[in-house]
Amino acid sequence: MQGRRTATRAGYLVCHDCRLLTPIDVAAEHAHCSCPRCGSSLHLRKPDSLARTWALTLTAYILYIPANLLPIMTVKMSGRGEADTILSGVKALIVGGMWPLALVVFFASITVPVLKLLALTGLLLSVQFKSKWRPRERTVVYRLTELIGRWSMIDIFVITILVALVQMGSLSTIDAGPGAVAFAGVVVITMFAAMSFDPRLIWDNIENQPMKEKE
Amino acid sequence: MHEIQNNAEALIACIDCDQLYSKPLLRKGEKALCINCGAVLCERKRGGIDLSLALALTCLILLLLANVFPLLRMSIAGIVQEGSLMTGIVEMYKQGYWEISALVFIVTILAPMARALLLLYVLIPMRFNRLAPRAAQVFRLLESLSPWAMTEVFMLGILVAVVKMADLAALQPGVALYSFAALMLFVAATDASLDVDNIWEKIGAECDAG
Numbered sequence: 196m197q198g199r200r201t202a203t204r205a206g207y208l209v210c211h212d213c214r215l216l217t218p219i220d221v222a223a224e225h226a227h228c229s230c231p232r233c234g235s236s237l238h239l240r241k242p243d244s245l246a247r248t249w250a251l252t253l254t255a256y257i258l259y260i261p262a263n264l265l266p267i268m269t270v271k272m273s274g275r276g277e278a279d280t281i282l283s284g285v286k287a288l289i290v291g292g293m294w295p296l297a298l299v300v301f302f303a304s305i306t307v308p309v310l311k312l313l314a315l316t317g318l319l320l321s322v323q324f325k326s327k328w329r330p331r332e333r334t335v336v337y338r339l340t341e342l343i344g345r346w347s348m349i350d351i352f353v354i355t356i357l358v359a360l361v362q363m364g365s366l367s368t369i370d371a372g373p374g375a376v377a378f379a380g381v382v383v384i385t386m387f388a389a390m391s392f393d394p395r396l397i398w399d400n401i402e403n404q405p406m407k408e409k410e
Numbered sequence: 411m412h413e414i415q416n417n418a419e420a421l422i423a424c425i426d427c428d429q430l431y432s433k434p435l436l437r438k439g440e441k442a443l444c445i446n447c448g449a450v451l452c453e454r455k456r457g458g459i460d461l462s463l464a465l466a467l468t469c470l471i472l473l474l475l476a477n478v479f480p481l482l483r484m485s486i487a488g489i490v491q492e493g494s495l496m497t498g499i500v501e502m503y504k505q506g507y508w509e510i511s512a513l514v515f516i517v518t519i520l521a522p523m524a525r526a527l528l529l530l531y532v533l534i535p536m537r538f539n540r541l542a543p544r545a546a547q548v549f550r551l552l553e554s555l556s557p558w559a560m561t562e563v564f565m566l567g568i569l570v571a572v573v574k575m576a577d578l579a580a581l582q583p584g585v586a587l588y589s590f591a592a593l594m595l596f597v598a599a600t601d602a603s604l605d606v607d608n609i610w611e612k613i614g615a616e617c618d619a620g
Contacts, residue, residue, distance in 0.1 A: 199446070200430045202423035207430070209423045212550045213610045214452075216418040232614045233546045288574075296573050299566070334426050334447040345560050348517065352567025353574065355514050358505070359498030360484050360491060360575065367486070371507045379513050386557060394426045398447075 199402060208237040241393035245322060251388035252315045258380045259308065265374030268354050272367045280374055281305065281350065303349040304378070311347075311385050314340045318392060325400040337394045344389060347382045351375060424449050457603040463533045465600040470526040472593040477519060479585035481568065486579040494586055495519070521559040522597065528552040529600070532609070541616040549609060556601075565594045 202209050207216040210230040217237060222228050228237050241247075266278035279287065281304050288297035314336050320326075321333060354371050361369040422433045424444040431451065434442045441453035480492040495518060503511040532549050535542040542548065568587060575581055 201428040202421075202430045203428055205421075205430055207418060207421070207423065209425060209428070211425060212553060213546075213614075214422065214425065214607075215610070215614065216421050216423055218418060232610065233550045235550055291577070293573060296570060299570060303566075330427075331447050334449070338426070338449065341557075345557065345563050346566075348560055348563050349567045349570060351510060351514065352518070352564050353571045355495075355498035355502055355510070356481065356493070356568060356571040357575070358501045359493035359495070360482055360571075371502060371505055371510060376507060376509050379510055383513065390557070394447075395428045398427045 199398075201398075201402075203239060208239060210235055210237060211241070240395055240399075241391060244391055244393040244396060245319065247391040248315065248388050249319055251384050251391060252312065252319065255312060255381050255384045255388060258377050258384065259312065262374055262377035262381050265377060266372035267350065267374040267378060268357070268372050269370045270367070271370070278372060281378065284350075300350065300353075303346050307343050307347045308381055308385065311340055311344055311389070315385065315388055315392065318397070322396045322400065327401050330397050330401055333397050334394050337389075337392065337397075341389045344382065344386045348379075351379050351382070422451055424451055452607045453605070454608065455603055455605040458605075459533055459537050462600060462603045462605070463530070463537060465596055465603055466526050466529040466533065469522070469593060469596045469600055470530070472589050472596060473519075473523055473526060476586045476589035476593055479589065481584050481586040481590075482572070483582040483584055484575065484579045492584065494584075517558050517560040518564045521555045522561050522593075525552050525555050525559050526600075528555075529604070536609070536612060541613065545616075546613050549613060553606065559597070561590070561597050562594045565590055 202216060206219050208219055208222050208228075209216055210233060212235040213230060213233040215230055215232045217231060219239075221231075222237050229235065230237050263281055266280055267284065269276050269278045271277070285297050285301050285305070288294070288300060318333060318337055318340075321328065354369075354375055357369045358371060361367055420433055421430060423430050424447060426449040427444060427447040429444055429446040431442075431444075434452070436442060436452065436454040438454050439456045442451040443449065444451050477494070477496060480494045483490060483492045485491070495514075499511050499515050499519075502508075502514065528548050529552055531542055532545050532552070535545070568590060572581055572583075
């Protein structure tokens with residue numbers, strides 16, 4: 196691992212948008228150090244990656260509490276209202292015998308966000324403590340984290356569709372609840388958190404200061 | 411460690427682990443993976459610009475259908491009610507949840523629509539060996555939109571909603587539901603056919619020439 200050929204060591208900046216390699220000295224000549232091909236700003240690593248990812252991940256943890264405690268929607272049938280949280284919604288599906296559906300909702304609304312938060316925390320801690328443990332597997336975990344986050348949006352979409360359908364007012368209504376806002380916040384913020392994390396930091400720790408390129 | 415003398419054009423780096431390679435020569439349909447971390451380094455797609463163009467155009471038409479027509483028709487005790495995606499977004503806004511309303515609008519309508527339109531903007535001139543003005547910026551924008559275009563997730567959302575409501579009311583699928591189902595497939599096909607590396611190379615070549 197010590198003598199791995201990396202773009203950084205060879206003195207190149209990699210554009211994160213179009214993947215063009217630009218020699219560091221050439222990039223410095225361009226205004227704001229931007230990619231000569233696509234205009235995106237060039238960095239050796241994503242800027243303030245750890246600080247930003249930590250901030251977003253911690254925010255998501257905090258939002259995750261109201262997301263689970265507050266009702267995500269209220270179903271009113273002939274006057275009687277029933278507020279559903281994420282978990283009680285899943286329970287209602289199981290009680291109603293719709294367990295395949297319960298499984299889908301449980302996976303999308305509970306498993307995915309929890310796994311995502313745990314994965315981000317684990318990745319952050321491992322980079323923070325300069326862990327040398329299984330860099331390849333950690334990189335794969337990162338890619339999965341980026342990939343699965345969007346599926347948590349299912350519950351938000353279901354609420355929107357139900358609200359669209361049931362708006363007769365007199366007979367029955369379905370209202371969204373504040374928990375849904377918090378939950379949507381968790382999904383969006385963890386997506387930004389995954390985007391701001393730079394998996395190359397995992398590898399930097401293994402190679403002891405790859406930045407020591409001749410100035 | 412040797413100093414790498416090749417010019418940047420002939421090199422490619424893994425964006426997940428920074429491993430540097432000489433750019434591999436790929437045949438159509440092949441992709442190169444990073445030995446170090448397994449990420450996709452580069453890819454050459456089979457279809458070509460014509461196919462991507464046709465698919466993007468199809469996506470645009472389906473998106474219009476999916477938003478003009480009702481998604482579901484529901485009847486409870488003789489009262490028939492039709493709902494479209496836009497009804498939900500508007501109703502959500504009326505209930506005071508503008509955040510959800512805006513988010514759903516962005517990920518189900520705005521981002522997929524912008525992606526299809528911007529793709530046509532880049533690909534149509536490219537088909538005739540020209541480059542649209544600011545093609546690089548536009549292509550960068552449309553690529554950065556892709557995590558926010560969630561058509562396939564929305565489709566699963568529709569299915570969950572339908573099953574949930576099936577006990578309470580008689581549901582009939584509307585034109586938009588079929589459109590969304592088809593859209594999901596065509597979005598996937600567009601992404602699979604779109605040769606991103608090749609398009610960047612073409613944009614880069616024009617930049618150098620001009």
